[in-house]
Amino acid sequence: DTGVSQNPRHKITKRGQNVTFRCDPISEHNRLYWYRQTLGQGPEFLTYFQNEAQLEKSRLLSDRFSAERPKGSFSTLEIQRTEQGDSAMYLCASSPRQGGTDTQYFGPGTRLTVL
Amino acid sequence: KQEVTQIPAALSVPEGENLVLNCSFTDSAIYNLQWFRQDPGKGLTSLLLIQSSQREQTSGRLNASLDKSSGRSTLYIAASQPGDSATYLCAVPPFSGGYNKLIFGAGTRLAVHP
Numbered sequence: 656d657t658g659v660s661q662n663p664r665h666k667i668t669k670r671g672q673n674v675t676f677r678c679d680p681i682s683e684h685n686r687l688y689w690y691r692q693t694l695g696q697g698p699e700f701l702t703y704f705q706n707e708a709q710l711e712k713s714r715l716l717s718d719r720f721s722a723e724r725p726k727g728s729f730s731t732l733e734i735q736r737t738e739q740g741d742s743a744m745y746l747c748a749s750s751p752r753q754g755g756t757d758t759q760y761f762g763p764g765t766r767l768t769v770l
Numbered sequence: 771k772q773e774v775t776q777i778p779a780a781l782s783v784p785e786g787e788n789l790v791l792n793c794s795f796t797d798s799a800i801y802n803l804q805w806f807r808q809d810p811g812k813g814l815t816s817l818l819l820i821q822s823s824q825r826e827q828t829s830g831r832l833n834a835s836l837d838k839s840s841g842r843s844t845l846y847i848a849a850s851q852p853g854d855s856a857t858y859l860c861a862v863p864p865f866s867g868g869y870n871k872l873i874f875g876a877g878t879r880l881a882v883h884p
Contacts, residue, residue: 659813688871697774697859697874698814711871746813758804759872761814 659762661747667768668737675733676765680749687730688759689722690746691715698746704730737769772797772864776875783882789847791878793860798838800862804872805834805845808857817858818845850882 690698706727748759861872
């Protein structure tokens with residue numbers, strides 16, 4: 656068990672380009688979350704998967720954002736037509752429980768800079 | 771709507787001091803409360819999780835308390851060390867809207883100097 660991994664760790668892109676991030680959760684964790692964190696703030700929830708089903712999306716997740724978890728294992732977060740306001744740290748977390756609550760284990764994050 | 775506030779926003783102390791970090795939340799209907807540590811440019815590390823039925827949790831030099839009725843939690847760090855320097859975040863999963871997400875405070879940035 657190597658923990659939650661995220662790739663890439665850093666991404667610099669020009670405004671208008673599309674970017675895709677990957678998250679590999681802890682194996683056998685069926686719940687996966689994406690958060691966004693800007694400088695000096697706590698993480699803000701973006702979306703949640705239970706297995707392959709995307710069960711909740713924040714209104715922060717505009718039409719330019721899409722997330723998938725096709726086989727209930729790894730997940731991808733794509734941002735289309737990036738804007739400077741998308742610059743942030745994108746964090747992925749996973750947790751093992753089917754119901755109730757449990758500790759969420761976070762990955763190291765992907766830092767996105769939009770020029 | 772659940773809101774989480776952390777005070778102070780930043781703290782600088784000499785090594786060896788005992789510290790109290792504060793977290794308050796507006797809606798007392800929570801499943802639990804978690805404290806995380808975040809080093810600069812890194813992800814979050816879970817420190818302590820207090821269930822709503824518990825009053826406190828301890829791990830080493832860390833002790834977290836929870837008072838649901840007043841909407842407050844404190845993280846106590848005993849005998850602080852330079853390695854404790856980091857941002858400390860508290861978070862709650864709210865009842866309303868499901869337990870599928872965490873609502874975070876903005877964090878307390880702690881610097882412990884030798």
